[in-house]
Amino acid sequence: MNTLYQPKLSRRRTLQWIAASSVAMTLAYRANGVTGTLVAFHPEAKGYGTDPKLLEPEVTWPRIMQPYQLQQAAILSDLILPGSESAPPPSSIGVPEFVDEWVSAPYPEQQADRPIILEGLKRIDVQCIQRWRKPFHEMDGTFRAQLLEDLAQQSADAHDTPPGVFFRRFRSLVVSAYYTTPEGFKDIGYTGNVAMQSYPAITAEERAILDRALSKLGLPASSSDRHS
């Protein structure tokens, strides 16, 4: 992906986002992208309160990620869960926007994740610029893949290093965002949330799979599939 990532936002949200970005820019981020603190802060961000309208959900806080950060997030998301023949890549179903929504949220868990994610993204850019003199999103596919492999390796070798913590947290956000969409439901095999007249009893196929497993463990199958 060499063109700038286009967030899939409604016009209203885009306006909120632009407004927030300009504040965040002046508050925190320094223009060259490799120095200064990246932990943006939006003083007016507030939560949705203890009685939000559940049927008209609304994200009440401005987004803080910059366009190039979203693009980085898009590229990394698509490396973590590349599209398959039957499933779209994360960047096409709003995963980078979810990462933005998450790190921008005014709640303690998300605020704790904010520096992990934003500094992790920055670290990747710094590394690319130092070694190859261009930012991550301008690197070619081979380099990007190698970089992700390095991150995964660091995560496996040492859980507590900043790159390892970043990789696991970012990956978890990507998976959370991806599999809470209708496309993700389809891919993972969630077919519920549809009204049924009755709950279907265990099928012969299901029964055979489970009885085979039970038999391997030396556990007897049941003579009945009803309640004991």
Added chain:
Amino acid sequence: MQDQYEVVVVGSGAGGGMCSYILTRAGVKVLMLEAGRDYDPISETPMFNLPKDAPLRGAPTPDKQLGFYDATVGGGWKVPNEPYTVAAGSEFQWWRARMLGGRTNHWGRVSLRFGPYDFEPHARDGLGVDWPISYNELEPWYDKTERLIGITGTSHGLENTPDSQPDVYLPPPPPSPVDYYVSRGFASMGIPVAASRLAILTRPLNGRPPCIYATPCVRGCAIGANFQSTTVLIPAARQTGKLTIRTNAMAYQVDIGKDGRATGVSYVDRTTGKHHTVRASAVVLAASACESARILLNSKSSRFPQGLANESGLVGRNLMDSVVHTTLGQFSALEGLPPRQDDGLGGGSAGHIYVPWWGYGKQAQKQLDFPRGYHIELIGGRKMPSPTSLRTITNNCSQFYGQPLRAELRRKYGSYYRFSGNGEMIPNDDCYCEIDPDVKDSWGIPTLRFHWKWADPETRQAVHMRKTFHEVIERLGGKVVDDGSRLLAVGGATNHEVGTARMGRTSRDSVVNSFGRSWSIRNLFVMDGGIFASSPDKNPTLTILALSWRNSAHLVEEARKGNL
């Protein structure tokens, strides 16, 4: 100007909802005071709504601590403007809803009768106290309650796990494939597994439609297929024309006349901050065990310097919750199952099967090192993915990224199964609530301070839970992926607070008599979990409902006889 009613009922949940239902149908003019806002499950429940439409995909936040779509209004563990404190060295959490119907709007719907042993714990093992009533006395009220609210389940004839009348149970859904698998593990240990008993319909009942096996019950139910005070009790009470409901009315004091009788209730309107007084011939507190204790303790006067109904000093004492330990297992055998529509009855909030306590015999023979029982609630299957469940799956993947990660996620989704023990706690002197001398809420009303310490019987019981879960997981070829960060949940975390205004046989050792009636103020009743003398492993809501029906019927009788 003062309002005059026959009875003022504080609270609109299980206790207050049932009381108002019984009183108004008997022709009594009732004012119900609810601290929270009006709430209509039919128009407000986010049935079928998707995580992708919710902020943070519905993940829990301090504003919505059980997730965005959970029904609870008002904050749960932390209600804005209404603090409580916890004494140094104690840990306690207090879940509150600020909505009509209270916590019945989001509860788990697990509905288990207490058994005969549960009413005489002290007689059996010398611990705690006995109830002033027996199972036989409450049995007909359980029957009535279950017929009214609808219970899905079966008879199983197990020790101290009473069955309903044969015509009451609605047929349970079949076990899911993962339930079948896990039940074979328990069977190999000689532990019987039974159909869950849930206040969720599987057949139409009293004009309510059955469950549609989709969307989680904790969101509430717009079609009224599960029991909520707001879909079953309050609408019927309203139809009588005898019920007045005042919402945002936070009661803080029972008012007393010169003759020492209750004259009514004072409350603050949470929207205006104005204080009001209502008058009634009788007062019923059903604001939840701890909130009712707070009202009694705050109703201090020169005549009642310890607060009302507190000659015994027991108001706020004997606070109990359930003993809970939860273990999550992952089973490779479940990875090969084909996708199926698997939300099921309870939609992820409760499962189709459970394990009633099976150890009465061993306890009688002193083969166990803890005196009281627990049951196991079981949930597994292909529930709607959430950020919380996905995080668990992801953190337990061996693949890092790419198609191998995608394949592992697809394989492991649905292969997790949760075992949650719910055990009986014995009352102890270290667990109680009192008025904090220094802290007031935003309206100047003194707040509660909690004291909590689990005792040895609870700890040993939780150890047994964990050992049992590990054994069944191992027998089934699974692995333990999450054993909780602690052996025992924080006090209050299970939302089963009871005991703070306990019933008994004499005014010395109890706050109320067996009808929830104050010993000293004869027109003051308590009708929530506060009146429990013990906290059996069986979840409290069904018993709160049955007691409220029984005690409200008694109130009506006494009123007719002129005995109030």
